[in-house]
Amino acid sequence: MNLIINGELREEGAEPTDNLLDVLRNELGLTGPRFGCGTGQCGACSVLVDGQDVAACQLEVGNLEGKAIVTVEGLGTPDAPHPLQAAFLELQAGQCGFCLSGILVGAKGLLDRNPNPTRQEVAQALAWHLCRCGVHNRVMDAVLLAASRMSAEAVR
Template sequence: MSQGPLRVNGRDCAVQAAAGTSLLTVLRNDLGLNGPKYGCGLGQCGACTVLVDGVAARSCALPVEGVAGREVTTLEGLGTRDALHPVQQAFVATQAAQCGYCLNGMVMTTVALLRRTPQPTEAQARAALSHNLCRCGTHLEILAAVQAAAQAMAERA
């Protein structure tokens, strides 16, 4: 049994989990955070993406003990219903979701991209999101959301 504080969305959370338990399992089952989704369980689809110290990471393939002492941010930690994060707002404004299953990964990956590249080209956005799967085909709207978020964040600065 692995035990210890886990820092999620700015809060310390006491967690008990067997060694090797995925971060995704703890986030969803123990902490009740439903932003990250279970997709493939292999770290290949991106639905489970969270930020670990600001870097996009696949929580289904990351053992919970691997994030000890690090800051984990989920979709729920970005903004609130009344004050969405600029990336969340851009995805809403551009109608970048259909079924919404990939949305968590797309948003979290976009947040990480804009932290390291505040004004990405379309090619940079495509490359950053290339490992996030979307079956509904809203790729053009997603790319528009990335650019809209970049612009909104630049205007805020």
């Protein structure tokens, strides 16, 4: 099975019915997507599939051949963080961090589709991502900060 993960073609010996979250974490060592509820309702396992923010725990890899899959590991590096990652760090938009990989991926999907979202659009896009620490306002501030920085960079 050939999967395109974080821009890289990966040949994987997974069965078509294997769960994407399990393959990412257990076979490929990509532990950013986390197991939360297991029912696709919390967003902890969120990845982008062809730009759509989806729950990896609900996807069979057999349905993903040829589709672009992006995990939080595909956003940036410690030396060159994605603007979202930099804004989240700067504004301390996380507390325990369990939900953040899914939120970051979801926010990237939003900014790819809509580089200049309103606060309401950010809230709507991330509504299914559960955070029990209560950092929702800082998360939205960080997404909007990243969006403004990315827009300013695009103008240059």
